[in-house]
Structures are given as structure tokens and as C-alpha cells.
Amino acid sequence: MKKVIALVLVILMSLSIFAGCQRDENDKGPIIKMYLGAYPTSLDPSIMQTDSDITKFLGLIFEPLTTIDEKGNVKPALAKSWYGQVDRIDGQYKMIFELNETKWSDGISVSADDIVYAWKRILQPETESPYASLLYPIKNAKNVKSGVMTSDDLGLVALGDLELEVTFETEYDINLFAETVACIGLVPLREVIVLKDESNWTSKSTSIVTNGPFKVQTLDYNSKIVLERSAYYRIGKDDAFNKYVTPYKIIIEYKTNSGNGAAYQESQYDEGNLYYLGDFSKEGYEKYKSNLEIQNMLSSYTYFFNTTNELLSDAKVRQALSIALDRTEIANIVGRGVVPATGYVPHGVFDTNNKTEFRTVGGNLISTTANLEQAKTLLKEAGVNSGSFSITYKKSNFDSIEQTVAEYAKSVWEELGxxxxxxxxxxxxYTNALSLREFDVIALDIMGNTTDAFGFLAPFAKFYSGCKVSIDIEADAFTPHYSGLQDNDYDALIDSVVYVSDRTQRAQVLHDAEKMLIELMPATALYFNVESYVKSSDLSNIKSSYFGYRILNKTTLKDYMTINSIIEAENNAVTESEVTSEQ
Known part of the structure; x- marks a missing residue:
């Protein structure tokens, strides 16, 4: 009898536990309202991006081969492992990536061929991508970009669905290349998706296909973005739907208070309608300062000079314009924790390893205070005392910071005549002005999306700009950097380091390159961006990439079922209202 009673008790307890584990069929996971950053100009990860906020979106919807954690350590991502080998037959140095099984947001398996396509696309002469030079360690990559060879000659091949082979131009450190491919611009892409409409494939939620933890459900220009958990990210046949990604949806709305986006977002956060705020007005930053999470973003706000402009063609004129600016004053104008620039390469970039910083070792190459007298001396040496030019900057619905900085620069430069x-x-x-070099001075965020200073410095050299190339059958083809800079000595310095993977030797050459770039002054960094955010105490399990974008795979929200019901009721009300108005 005791055995029977014991058995009954075990059954009852099992049923109780089973019942407790049953998931509410309406529980799809948290719906989280947040403000990540400015509405992205484009979600094509391979092209030139001019706003540091775009990385925050790309990091949620795409996944590169590797990632770099907050401490600067390389970790597996799409690739689960990698190793180097020397081919016994031809002696070539190779690297093999073994990929995790996962699928695109439309359910098609991600394969090594998707990496091959994405990287070949970046290296096509007709593609404009700042990430081309990051791939130059691959055999023949530089010649493919300049049109001397075709993509068939590239040392890149899929050995199978889940195995990628990279052949290097020469012996190369696989650990350095593993860092390089953590770049969000080097993610896989599906050829059939991109080629349907290459210029606009990311402009609609119905056309964009991604391989990251979230897919794009809604893209309503400057109004609303909704990211939804990808039903296919890493999911195996017997896995729970939320095994790898907890949030169901991320909702970002773009509204303003009398044209002021920052005021609207901050008021929504203060009222408890937003649970995460990823950008602020200057005043908002100060208000939330004690609760902020802050890290380097490996990004700088920079002015490019058009060196083909007759007035700006002399390096002394460009140097004068640069040193006339008080970067401490500019940082005070901007607020939000930005740091006055002291060089071209920003904080956070590695030097000889992930424990040393390029900027710290390189020191201050740019003064953070203005020197108008020296600026006037340089202009006198250049024989220039007047002239006209414009500053092009990007319009923002969030705040007027770029305009305010431009107004400051205008006032200073007018003092010089x-x-x-x-x-x-x-x-x-704006994009056309940059790409076609239809500017005198243009403002933009520089994002190398790499921990290697090479990615910031190389684009100023011939063959390394990543700009579109018109093939010339008579000579090696190239298109200069957006600034138009052409300097043989600088080109030679970058050429000398592209295949060097010894960290100490590489760092020294890149420090020399940065010093030369400061002398040539085709561009001047004004301040280094930082990534900061404030979150509700109800929001938990937020992680960050070293590059400053959030990892929300396991993020959850307290009482989210109640919040989900409220959000869905609001959405239903809006839908009904739209239907009524149409009738």
C-alpha cells in the first residue's frame, strides 16, 4: 500500500510540475519599446555608413563570423571555430572557418557561399565599400578590387555548406584575421536577395533578409522600425522557439515634440513608455548621467576636406583650418560625453594587442585647444588670406548638434578671413555629395568597425579607398579617397603594412602613417564618439559588443505579458482608426 501511495504522490507531483511548465500560448516573449538611435540611412552592411547609430541596428539583425566582447576578446559567432594551415602542395597559408548551423530570416540555410558572395561583392570594382581593404590579406583581393583580376581569382572558397577556406597573399596571423572578420560590414549576404534590387534591397521589410537574432518586420521611414525575433536563428528541430532569443519584438518609434526628437524620446522614457534610451540631447545626457552605461564606440566625428578644391589643395591651408578649431569647446557644445579628438584614430582601437590602445600609445597628435595665431601663420605661408567654401552636414530630426558645430566652425574660420x-x-x-565629392568640407561619423588602426588609415591611400573603380585596361585602376588625397609617400607606407601581421611591427608603421596623415590633413577629427545608454530597472540581461552595439538576445522585461497586452491594444486601436479614416 505504501508503494501505491508513493507512486500516486510522484504522479501528482509530476503533473503539477508539468502544468507549471506549460507555456501560455499567448506568451511569445517581451515586446520592448526602446530608442536605439537615428533612423538608418541604409541597412546594407557593406556600404559606406556616415552615422555611428547605424551599427546599433546592424548588430541586431546581422551576425559576422566572429564577435569581440566588451573586454576585447574574440569570440565565435557565425563561425564556431577556425584554424590555420599550410598547404603541403603549394605552401600557401590558409585559414578555415567552420560555421554554426543557422538560417536566414526567411528559413533558408546560411552557407559559406553567402560569405563568399558578400566579400566578393565588397571587392567588386563597381562597389563602394570602406571595408574592401580589410579583405586585402586574402590572396589577389587588392588586384580584384582594382580590376586587374576577377573575383574568380580571389583566394576564397566554400569547401562545403559550413566550411569556408581563406587563402592569404602571404603568411598571415589568423588571430588578427579573426579580429578583422568581427567587422559588421563583413557579414554574409544572400546573392539572390541582393541582386533582386541591389540599390534598394534593404529599403523595405519585405525585401531585406538577415542572418542575425532579429529580422526587420517594419520599416516605416522616419516613423517606426519593428524588429522581430527571427524564427530561424540557430533553431534546431527540437529547440524551444526562444532558446536563443528571448524578446519577441523591439519597437522603435520616431516622433518629435515640435520637431525635437530628443525631447520626445526623453519624455517617453521619463513617463515609463520606453525602457531603453540610446541617444540623448545634451541636457538629457546630464539628467541621466548617474545611471548611464558608457563605452568607447571606435568612431569619430570628422570633417573631410576636398583636396581637389583649389582653395583647399594646400596642406597648410587644411592644417590652418584644423588647428583653428577648439576641440574642447566643440565637445562642450555637443555634450553627451564625447571626447575631444587628439588624433585621427579613435579610442578603443588596439595597438599591439587587446590590452594596449593605439590612441594612448600614439599620444596627442592634435591639440584640443585652438591656436589662431599659428593658423594665420600657416595661411600666410600658403599665400592665402581669403576665399569661399561651404560646410556640408547631415540634417537630423533628433537634434541640431551638427548644425551647431558647423556654425561654430563657420565663426572660427571667418575670423581667418x-x-x-x-x-x-x-x-x-547627402550621400551623393560625399560619393561624388560635391563638397568643400563635409561632416560625418567615421566608423572603421574594426579594432585595427589599418581600417581607419588605409582608405586614404591609393587602391585602398574602397570607392567605385572605373576599369582602365591601360593601367591599374583606382579611385582616390573621398577627400581626393593622393600622396605617393603615404601610399607606400600603407602598401608596406597591408600584409604585415606581426603586431609590434604593424603598430609602428601605422603610428607613422597616422603622423603623416595629420601632416597631409585631408581630414580632421573633431571628437571621439562614445556609446551610452540608460535603461529601466525592469529591463535586464543587456550585453554589449566591443564596437558599442547592444546584444539583446537574452534581454527580458518585468511583467512583460501585461505590457504586451497594452502595446497590442494600442496597435489594434491605431489599425481600427486607420481603417475608419479610409472608409
Whole structure:
């Protein structure tokens, strides 16, 4: 009898536990309202991005081969392992990546061929991508980009669905290359998806396909973005739907208070309608300062000079314009924790390893205070005492910081005798101004998306700009950097380091390159961006990449079932209202 009673008790307890484990069929996971950053100009990860906020979105919807954690350590991502080998037949140095099994957001398996396509696309002469030079350690990559060879000659091949082979130009450190491929610009892409409409494949939620933890459900220009858990990210046949990604949806709305996006987002956060705030007004930053999470973003706000402009063609004129600016004053104007630039390469970039920083070792190459007298001396040496030019900057619905910085620069440069006009542009007009070099001075966020200083410095050299190349059958083809800089000595310095993977030797050459770049002054960094955010105490399990974007795979929200019901009720009300208005 005791055995029977014991058995009954075990059964009852098992049923109780089973019942407790049953998932509410309506429980799809948290729906989290947050503000990540500015509405992205494009979600094509391979192309030139001019706003540091875009990385915050790309890091949620795409996954590169590797990732770099907050401490600077390389970790597996799409690739679960990698190793180097020397081919016994031809002696070539190779690297093999073994991939995790996962699928695109439309359910098609991600394969090594998708990496091959994405990297070949970056290296096509007609592609404009700042990440081309990061791939130059691959055999024949540089010649493919310049049109001397075709993509068939590239040392890159899929050995199978889940195995990628890279052949290097020469002996190369696989650990350095593992760091390189953590770049969010080097993620896989599906050829059939991109080629349907290469210029616009990421402009609609119905056309963009991604391999990261979230897919794009809604893209409503400058109004709303909704990211939804990818039903296929890493999921095996018997896995729970939320095994790898907890949140169901991430909702980002773009509204303003009388044209002020920052005021709207901050008020929504204060009222408890947002649970995460990833950008702030200057005043908002100070208000939330004690609760902020802050890290380097490996990004700088920079002015490019058009060196083909007659007035700006002399390096002394460009140096004068640079040293006339008080970067401490600019950082005070911007607020939000930005750091006055002291060189071209920002904080956070590695020097000889992930424990040493390039900027710290390189020291201060740019003064953070202005020197108008020295600027005037340089202009006198250049024989320039007047002239007209414009500053082009990007329009923002969030705040007017870029305009305010441009107004400051205008006032300083007019003290030197110049006539300066401001040129605010948005969308395709701004992008075209940069790509076609239709500017005198243009402002943009520089994002190397790499821990290697080479990625910041190389694009100024011939063959390394990543700009579109028009093939010339008579000579090696190249297109200069956006600034138009052409300098043989600088080119030679970058050429000398592209295949060097000894960290100490590489760092020394890159420090020399940065010093030379400061003398040539095709661009001047004004301040280094930082990534900061404030979150509700109800939001937990947020992690970060070394590059400053959030990892929300396991993020959860207290009482989210109640919050989900409220959000869905609001959405239903809006839908009904739209239907009624249409009738």
C-alpha cells in the first residue's frame, strides 16, 4: 500500500510540475519599446555608413563570423571555430572557418557561399565599400578590387555548406584575421536577395533578409522600425522557439515634440513608455548621467576636406583650418560625453594587442585647444588670406548638434578671413555629395568597425579607398579617397603594412602613417564618439559588443505579458482608426 501511495504522490507531483511548465500560448516573449538611435540611412552592411547609430541596428539583425566582447576578446559567432594551415602542395597559408548551423530570416540555410558572395561583392570594382581593404590579406583581393583580376581569382572558397577556406597573399596571423572578420560590414549576404534590387534591397521589410537574432518586420521611414525575433536563428528541430532569443519584438518609434526628437524620446522614457534610451540631447545626457552605461564606440566625428578644391589643395591651408578649431569647446557644445579628438584614430582601437590602445600609445597628435595665431601663420605661408567654401552636414530630426558645430566652425574660420556657408543635406542628397565629392568640407561619423588602426588609415591611400573603380585596361585602376588625397609617400607606407601581421611591427608603421596623415590633413577629427545608454530597472540581461552595439538576445522585461497586452491594444486601436479614416 505504501508503494501505491508513493507512486500516486510522484504522479501528482509530476503533473503539477508539468502544468507549471506549460507555456501560455499567448506568451511569445517581451515586446520592448526602446530608442536605439537615428533612423538608418541604409541597412546594407557593406556600404559606406556616415552615422555611428547605424551599427546599433546592424548588430541586431546581422551576425559576422566572429564577435569581440566588451573586454576585447574574440569570440565565435557565425563561425564556431577556425584554424590555420599550410598547404603541403603549394605552401600557401590558409585559414578555415567552420560555421554554426543557422538560417536566414526567411528559413533558408546560411552557407559559406553567402560569405563568399558578400566579400566578393565588397571587392567588386563597381562597389563602394570602406571595408574592401580589410579583405586585402586574402590572396589577389587588392588586384580584384582594382580590376586587374576577377573575383574568380580571389583566394576564397566554400569547401562545403559550413566550411569556408581563406587563402592569404602571404603568411598571415589568423588571430588578427579573426579580429578583422568581427567587422559588421563583413557579414554574409544572400546573392539572390541582393541582386533582386541591389540599390534598394534593404529599403523595405519585405525585401531585406538577415542572418542575425532579429529580422526587420517594419520599416516605416522616419516613423517606426519593428524588429522581430527571427524564427530561424540557430533553431534546431527540437529547440524551444526562444532558446536563443528571448524578446519577441523591439519597437522603435520616431516622433518629435515640435520637431525635437530628443525631447520626445526623453519624455517617453521619463513617463515609463520606453525602457531603453540610446541617444540623448545634451541636457538629457546630464539628467541621466548617474545611471548611464558608457563605452568607447571606435568612431569619430570628422570633417573631410576636398583636396581637389583649389582653395583647399594646400596642406597648410587644411592644417590652418584644423588647428583653428577648439576641440574642447566643440565637445562642450555637443555634450553627451564625447571626447575631444587628439588624433585621427579613435579610442578603443588596439595597438599591439587587446590590452594596449593605439590612441594612448600614439599620444596627442592634435591639440584640443585652438591656436589662431599659428593658423594665420600657416595661411600666410600658403599665400592665402581669403576665399569661399561651404560646410556640408547631415540634417537630423533628433537634434541640431551638427548644425551647431558647423556654425561654430563657420565663426572660427571667418575670423581667418574666409567666407563660409552652411549646406544642410539629408538622405540621398547627402550621400551623393560625399560619393561624388560635391563638397568643400563635409561632416560625418567615421566608423572603421574594426579594432585595427589599418581600417581607419588605409582608405586614404591609393587602391585602398574602397570607392567605385572605373576599369582602365591601360593601367591599374583606382579611385582616390573621398577627400581626393593622393600622396605617393603615404601610399607606400600603407602598401608596406597591408600584409604585415606581426603586431609590434604593424603598430609602428601605422603610428607613422597616422603622423603623416595629420601632416597631409585631408581630414580632421573633431571628437571621439562614445556609446551610452540608460535603461529601466525592469529591463535586464543587456550585453554589449566591443564596437558599442547592444546584444539583446537574452534581454527580458518585468511583467512583460501585461505590457504586451497594452502595446497590442494600442496597435489594434491605431489599425481600427486607420481603417475608419479610409472608409
Amino acid at each position: 574666409f567666407t563660409v556657408t552652411l549646406n544642410e543635406q539629408s538622405g540621398i542628397n
